[in-house]
Amino acid sequence: MATQEADLISEFNVYSGLDSFDQNSLEKELDLCKYAGADVDKLKALKFNALQLAEIRKGLTDKVDISKYLDPKMPWTEMEELRLEMTQNIDMTKYREEGFDLRQISQIRQGIQNGIDVSVYAKKEYLADQMRELRLGMSKNGGVPIIFFQDPQYDNLQMREIRKGLEAGIDISSYAAVDVPYMKMRAIRHSAEDGLFFTDQEIARYNANILNQMHKAYLDNVDISRYIKERFDGDQIEQIRIGLKEGLPIDDFITGDMRGDAIKEIRIGLENGVDVGKYADGAYGWQQMYEMRMGLEHQIDITPYSKPLYRADQMREIRLGLEDGLDVSQYSTMMYTAKDMRRIRELMLSGEYQAVLPDETPEAIALDRTGGIKDDKVLIESMIENKDLYLSFTQNNMLCWMKLPLRADGMEYTEDVVLAFLFKCNVRKGINRDIISDMVKEHNHNQKYLVASGKEVIDGSDGYYEYFFDTEANTEPVILKDGTADLSNMDLIQVHVGDKLAEYHRATRGSDGFNVFGEVVKAKSGKEIPILKGEGFMILSDRVTYVAKYTGALTYKDGIIDIQKIMVMPEVKITDKKISYDGVVYVTGDVNSGSVIYASGDIIIGGHMESSEINSGGNVIIKCGATCPIRGSITAKGDVSAKFFEGVSINAKNISANYFINCTINAQGLIKTYGRAGIIYGGTCQSLFGVESAVVGNKSGAKTIINLGVNGALLGEFNAIQKSISREEEDLRTLTNEKNRLQEIGAVDRQQMQWKIKINAAIGTKESKIKELKIKKEKLEEEINKGSQAQAVVTEMVYAGTIFVIDGIVYRADSDRKTYDKLTFKADALRENIIVIEG
Known part of the structure; x- marks a missing residue:
């Protein structure tokens, strides 16, 4: 590995915010000072x-x-x-x-x-x-x-x-x-x-x-x-x-008294196809508008909270309840704060909240017909004392069973006595008078009768989309029996203007139930799901039908539909002008040597690519492989895949093929080959996440370098930002000291007042710059941490001469090594060497 990159990795270990207080970092810098000729004991x-220590080392150098x-x-x-x-x-x-x-x-x-x-x-x-x-x-x-x-x-x-x-x-x-x-x-x-x-x-x-x-x-x-x-x-x-x-x-919905943030909510609503007229009102603040827009995007009825007197946080709790299919009337009164609403909503979600029951109905009260019947009243009171002998409940109080006790006085039961007894035992709903009538007629004191039945709750169904295109199409290559990848079926989903893409089926509310005690069992309403997001389509006035706005290539991922305009060409030759297209480029045949293609979307080549320059804002798929004997490059913001690559420079996210020969590869994700014949030999592979291949290197000993984890450029950028932060903070301290000095002496004259203003302005600028640098540093740290677990997995053979560099640690394969399972190369926890795990 180059000395410069080794120095960068060393400096990362020393300067990174994660290791800055680690004694091991100091030891590493001391080792570098010792190598430069310093008296380490004195420095310690x-x-x-x-x-x-870094400055001392550089001074010695x-x-x-x-x-x-x-x-x-x-x-x-x-x-x-x-x-x-x-x-x-x-x-x-x-x-x-x-x-x-x-x-x-x-x-x-x-x-x-x-x-x-x-x-x-x-x-x-x-x-x-x-x-x-x-x-x-x-x-x-x-x-x-x-x-x-x-x-x-x-x-x-x-x-x-x-x-x-x-x-x-x-x-x-x-x-x-x-x-x-x-x-x-x-x-x-x-x-x-x-x-x-x-x-x-x-x-x-x-x-x-x-x-x-x-x-x-x-x-x-x-x-x-x-x-x-x-x-x-x-x-x-x-x-x-x-x-x-x-x-x-947008002119149809805005007024001059709306803040920019409020107009933004209207704009986004229009972009997403919701009925912004329901919230485009100056009486609402932008945060309230946001809650209503989110509700419309989740396709719920926002009427229960479309009231200016609700605070935005109250609106949020009602919206979340509606999205979960809850009966928000239990907490949507304005007497509740947002915190109270959240508590009730969470209790309802957990099933621990006891709903407020409606008042007893006249029908239920009418069952108490025993008033004035003195003999029966005594009988009923006697039955109630031993009611567990005569009444039983099953299926969570949905069914009530009853058997009549034998009367000592030899008198017969009446329906009114049974009804009064049930009422006194709080059985109020689903009473079956026909069965009660049979029960009192038959006088069978050993048989249980089903005298009351509750109503089963019927939960609503969630909303769902019916798609009119293959949502699983062309996501991955087909893996053949021998393990190799076949890209021939990876094709575009082409749509035409006006094509129906999807239809939304709305959620149903469900039907409440009740048990024999008259307690309501609330049905769970189905949940509406958000409207489809993306580009190139529109929602019709029925609010459920999605159609393509123009002809193009459709991609679908995570509920997002993206239709990009498409250029279809039979082939590309050196005599053609440079192709630069805002959309998807689909070449059904070959891309011949010397061609240049730039596209904001995907680039799909149905044939072969030879010594050309490809630059894509999306993915690149080459069905028949790429050969670049002179020079050729592929740059993509997304993934790159082909049947094979020979002599190609590739810079993308994830990169895959059946084999790579003499390529220069830089992957922000994973490099992968398919099948037992998958091979990487010759050239250099740089990957942040790792490499998976059957074979690495070859018998002829072609120099093959597998470089995993954080590269020198990323480390260099991180170290530069870390030093910039330290330098800016030092500058801020100097300026702050000057500000404090001026405060002590006060404003003596106009010149000093101007100097004080200048110092205050400089402090504000420095603070903003430090904040900006720290945000950049956090993003870089995230990338670096992703690469900390990078490893190479080889499932067949590693040939002698192959060089692995993982997190700056070098491992050279001195002899051929075959495996019947897999070999995993990764840096150990202390980053002192590379370990090889068999199996």
Whole structure:
């Protein structure tokens, strides 16, 4: 493995946020210092941190006098500056004595190194970031007249916009003024670079947001002048502009008193085909609109919560209940807070909530007909005392059985006595009078009679889609009996304008039941499911039928339908012009040598590809393989698959074929071959997740490198961001100290007040920059963590000469190794070596 990449991996281990407090990271940096000739015992005793040790190591490598910064109290950024000064043979003592801070000194040094007259900006009134802009403006390669932004009253961001404008060759006089904020400067500059020039009146009248929208409307070729005249703000106009660009009837639903976020909810609703008229009302805030839009997208009746007096969080609880098929009337009263609603909803979902029962019906009350019948009353009271002998209940109180006790007085039972007894025992529903009549007539005291039956609950059915295309089509190649992949059946789903794609069958509500006690057993209403999302189709006025808006190629995944316009060609030859198409390109035959195809969607080649350049915004499928004896490349944002690849450079997500020969592969996902004959030999395979192949390498010993896990480019980017964060935080501390100093002395004069304003602005900028860098760092850490479990799985043979590099650890196969199950190559937990697991 290259030394540079090994250094990057070492630095990642040292600097990563996950390992920064790990003693093992320090040990690794100490080992590197020892290798560079340092006295490790002394470094340990002085307790340098990892970043400081890195500067000591670099100083030893650069052969400078590290004793000048061998101080554990010195920040690593100051160490770095001293090391660079010695490496570049630049003496900055004079500027230190004059009181310039570390960042200012760094900018002055860089200017001296580049042969610039630093006296122009080596002045105390300039902050380091301002110095940087002046230095870049004075660059020997394409310098600009810095007189236009040399005034210290400009902040560094204003200086940058003026410099960028001068570099672009536009007239900066329209915005090169101290009182023009940098965001407005940027909007004017970007617009001028695209050919739109604002008048002086427009620049004076409108803020940066409005100017940005005017610029974007110019690029989108839509007219927003009416909304500007009517004084809509930038956020409102942005949503209107997007709606107009997409041809949405947004004017029919918006008013000037709606915030931009509210108009956004209307726009998204129109895009998704819901009836926005149900919530496009200025009485609703955007969060309320969001809850109603989500309800419509889930195809529920939003009427129960379409009331402006509900708070958005209350609306949410009612919406979620409706989506789950609950009886929201149990908690939708406004007396409940959203927290109360959530508690009741969760109890209802768990089955622990006892519904409020309706009042007793007149029919049930009428059963008590014993009033005034004294003898029967005594009998009934006697029966009630021993009711467990005569009454029994089954099937969760859905059935009530009764047998009559033998009367000691020899009298017969009447239906009224039985009915009164049942009523006193709370049996109120489903009473069968015919059976009771038979029971009192037959006088069979040993037989149980089914005197009452509840009503079984019938739950509703969930909504579902009926699709009129094959939702499982062309997702994976067909694996043949020998294990190889056949791509011949991987084809496009082609649809034509007006084709019916899907029909939604709405959920049913269900029917409530009850037990013999009259307790309601609530039916579970079926759940509606969200409307289909995607592009290239529309919902008809019946709100259930989906049809294609135009002819194209359809893809379906995770409930998302995407129809892209399609270009179909019999073949592509070198004599054809470069193909660049916004949609799917389908070549039914071959792509001959020297061809170039760019497509925003998938590229499918029905035949063979030879020495061509393919660039896809989606997936690439080559049914008959790719051979590139001269040069050829495939770049895709999605997956790439072919029958085989020979001599091809491939950059994609997941990459698969029956075999790869002498290819250069970079996969953000997995590299895979099919079948027992699947082989990778020659070339280099870089994969973030891993490799799966039957055979790796070959008998002839062609150099085959399998590089897994995080690559040098990703590590380099991570380390650069980590260092940038540390440097920016150091700068922020310097600025904060200056801010605190100024607060102590107070506002003495106008000049100091301006300096205080400049410092506060610089602090705000630094804080924003640090936040932005940390977000980027988190995303990179996520990618790096994905690659930490990368492994190579070989199911047949690894040939001698094959090189595995996993997380920077190198393993060379010195001899052929066959397996009757599989070999798994992966780095061990400590990343000190690669282990090979048999089976």
